[in-house]
Amino acid sequence: MxxxxxxxxxxxxxxxxxxxxxxxxxxxxxxxxxxxxxxxxxxxxxxxxxxxxxxxxxxxxxxxxxxxxxxxxxxxxxxxxxxxxxxxxxxxxxxxxxxxxxxxxxxxxxxxxxxxxxxxxxxxxxxxxxxxxxxxxxxxxxxxxxxxxxxxxxxxxxxxxxxxxxxxxxxxxxxxxxxxxxxxxxxxxxxxxxxxxxxxxxxxxxxxxxxxxxxxxxxxxxxxxxxxxxxxxxxxxxxxxxxxxxxxxxxxxxxxxxxxxxxxxxxxxxxxxxxxxxxxxxxxxxxxxxxxxxxxxxxxxxxxxxxxxxxxxADCGPAGATDSLFRRDASGALYRYAGRTGGLAAPCKVGVGWGSMGKVAQDGDTLVAVDGSGTLWRYPADPSTGSYSGSTRVQAGTGWQANDVLLAPGDFDGDGKADLIGRDTAGVLWLYPGDGAHGYGARKQIGTGWQMFDALVAPGDFDGDGKADLIGRDTAGVLWFYKGNGAGYYAPRTQIGTGWQVYSALVAPGDINGDGKADLIGRDASNNLWLYKGNGAAYYAPRVQIGYGYPDGELLF
CATH class of the missing domain: 3.60.10.10 (Endonuclease/exonuclease/phosphatase)
Known part of the structure; x- marks a missing residue:
């Protein structure tokens, strides 16, 4: 006035x-x-x-x-x-x-x-x-x-x-x-x-x-x-x-x-x-x-x-039927990009203060994260808003700073409970059996030599046999598939791609396009996102660009 x-x-x-x-x-x-x-x-x-x-x-x-x-x-x-x-x-x-x-x-x-x-x-x-x-x-x-x-x-x-x-x-x-x-x-x-x-x-x-x-x-x-x-x-x-x-x-x-x-x-x-x-x-x-x-x-x-x-x-709220990609920006804000046919929906802000989390993984609608002190936290999604905050989190473990990779493969050992997998700095792969509540049992060694991979993802069932699998990218950019046996282990690796070194981030967010098959997403050096639609038989269709402006250094999972 x-x-x-x-x-x-x-x-x-x-x-x-x-x-x-x-x-x-x-x-x-x-x-x-x-x-x-x-x-x-x-x-x-x-x-x-x-x-x-x-x-x-x-x-x-x-x-x-x-x-x-x-x-x-x-x-x-x-x-x-x-x-x-x-x-x-x-x-x-x-x-x-x-x-x-x-x-x-x-x-x-x-x-x-x-x-x-x-x-x-x-x-x-x-x-x-x-x-x-x-x-x-x-x-x-x-x-x-x-x-x-x-x-x-x-x-x-x-x-x-x-x-x-x-x-x-x-x-x-x-x-x-x-x-x-x-x-x-x-x-x-x-x-x-x-x-x-x-x-x-x-x-x-x-x-x-x-x-x-x-x-x-x-x-x-x-x-x-x-x-x-x-x-x-x-x-x-x-x-x-x-x-x-x-x-x-x-x-x-x-x-x-x-x-x-x-x-x-x-x-x-x-x-x-x-x-x-x-x-x-x-x-x-x-x-x-x-x-x-x-x-x-x-x-x-x-x-x-x-x-x-x-x-x-207006269109944000609890997660829908399709899986989602998550992004943490430089300020520590958390965004969910719901999957849809042909790509990703517009982002919904679902959290703040996530900058202190060193490693984060999706376990269904729950996020699992390790903070700077090595404490493991489970964050169930708020059922009314779909957001993730300290008001819902539950401590699930300590000492996780020994691992440089955190994976949430789903049920990896066949007991009907969701598990976690960690890789330590020596390249040893560990299975943490889920207890069906908010915790995990004593870890079990399931591999060595995994330091050869600069990217590891847990895509869920990638080959259509109903068992959780693993995928790794070595430093030469070769992509390797490890077929899960449903009992806490996996078959010898199979090469499923080359040239993947072009991606600064590799993500396995689940079924993004809603066809019932697990997909892969890569972020290139120009900050573009590329979708590889899984074919349900341990392979994928040619890539399709689904986004741009995803800065290098921001966490995707």
Whole structure:
């Protein structure tokens, strides 16, 4: 909101805000949406209030407080935001934030709405009396594939109404995001701008792209402006879910009386009169479990409160019938790529903090991992979300630091219980019989000389005889098949391929394409993924590319 052109009397409102600040007026309180319980996709919107009137240093506002408020939301141990929507930003403030956020993986886009050198008092000026550029900004974490600056001006506004937008890969999925600041001084103009924005968002959604709109919309939830975005479930005619529309603590009396599950309401975000002007809208067809909160006002940062939202992708949840590929990124986040005919589905984030795990393997829907101290852990999937966290894990052993390879072959010894296989640094292969619960019996030596392999995988039944097998790649790139005998051992090896040294990672995720046969996946030096469809007879079809952009060094399993 621009207080110098506020709704109603600007002077009176400015005075009341100043008084509220001086008296320490109560600020919004965050609800139950916390980093530990929120969905995997994280968004933040914040009107920074520039650095001039009304948020001047003389009134206690500082750039340092603004920067800290924003950067703190990117902490990996905190909110860990994926996208940050900023309004009323001075160009120099954007430049400073860009420098601080770049090492965290963010890319930004800024657009000016008030040019350098005008008489505007929105941003601090230089010694020559000129004033700094003022405008809008957006930061996204992930690869940017497209950008746009939407001109939402309809005529009659005192300055251009622009929305910087970026199309980027958020947790591996492409989506459009726009930072929004609609006109503050005329409801009819604001309504027209909202319709213009909603029309462009509909185009992107029609192309299959998720859309997130965050910002200061300068209107209350029950206005015509907001109706362009809220979905029918909340009484609007749009296609979005707003972060706070399910928070019953802030429902209107009409919504409570009607027993509604969605309401055009929410925590207030602005001024001593406590109005909700700031929103995070997420396209309803692409996101689920959308929740939001408003943080307590950051002293010295802005006259607006920060709003946050968390959500999940609409198609993510417990694993389906097909097997999956898992990836751990450089930050320790865990992603599941469900198999489908012809390749892999879009990723679902299913865990954080996995960077401490040295070795990880799939054992059905459970993950088995060894941490830095050599402790073995079993992580059953959360039955409702499909995620993996410390809340479900069970310790299954110690001393596993002696092994440099961990395999989960399934039932390798024929007793109906899932086993593990480890290779120690001397090349000795060990079988750890499963006890059918969460532990493993005393290990049994089942081979020597396995140090010749720079990659080992346990594909399950690769030859169609119902018994678990092993596959190894030697340092010359030759691929070898070890036919399991169903009693804890295997037949002499058989060569099944050459030239496999081109892959920096070799994975046996199970049946990826749903044909009932175990497959192989390789990652090449260009970070592309290749699928080798198993034929159920210890061989495979010619490779097919199923992905790109899987960085070398990231764990695949």
């Amino acid at each position: 621009r207080i110098r052109k506020a709704l109603g009397s600007a002077g009176a409102l400015l005075g009341s805000v100043a008084a509220a600040l001086a008296l320490g007026a109560p600020s919004a309180q965050a609800d139950t949406v916390s980093p530990g319980s929120a969905g995997p996709l994280r968004f933040v919107s914040f009107n920074m209030c520039g650095s001039g009137s009304p948020c001047t240093p003389e009134k206690g506002y500082t750039d340092g407080a603004k920067y800290a408020a924003v950067v703190d939301q990117t902490s990996g141990s905190g909110w860990n935001a994926d996208q940050i929507f900023l309004q009323e930003v001075c160009r120099y403030q954007y430049d400073e934030l860009a420098a601080q956020l770049k090492p965290k993986g963010f890319q930004g886009l800024y657009t000016t709405t008030v040019q350098l050198g005008t008489s505007s008092g929105l941003c601090a000026g230089g010694a020559d009396g000129t004033k700094g550029d003022y405008g809008m900004a957006l930061f996204v974490k992930g690869t940017v594939s497209d950008s746009a600056v939407l001109d939402l001006t309809v005529g009659g506004e005192s300055e251009p109404i622009k929305a910087p937008c970026l199309k980027s890969y958020t947790q591996g999925r492409s989506n459009w995001a726009c930072s929004v600041h609609l006109y503050w001084n005329d409801a009819a103009l604001r309504d027209a701008e909202a319709r213009k924005l909603a029309q462009q968002a509909a185009v992107w959604q029609g192309q299959g792209s998720p859309v997130v709109l965050g910002g200061d919309f300068n209107g209350k939830p029950d206005t015509a402006m907001a109706a362009s975005f809220y979905g029918s479930g909340a009484g609007g005619n749009g296609t979005f879910v707003e972060a706070d529309e399910t928070d019953k603590d802030y429902f209107t009396s009409a919504c409570l009386t009607a027993g509604a599950s969605h309401c055009r309401s929410g925590e207030t975000t602005f001024g001593d009169s406590r109005r909700k002007l700031d929103y995070l809208f997420l396209s309803g067809a692409h996101f689920k479990d959308v929740k939001g909160d408003v943080l307590p006002n950051f002293t010295g940062a802005s006259d607006h409160d920060m709003i946050r939202a968390a959500a999940g992708w």
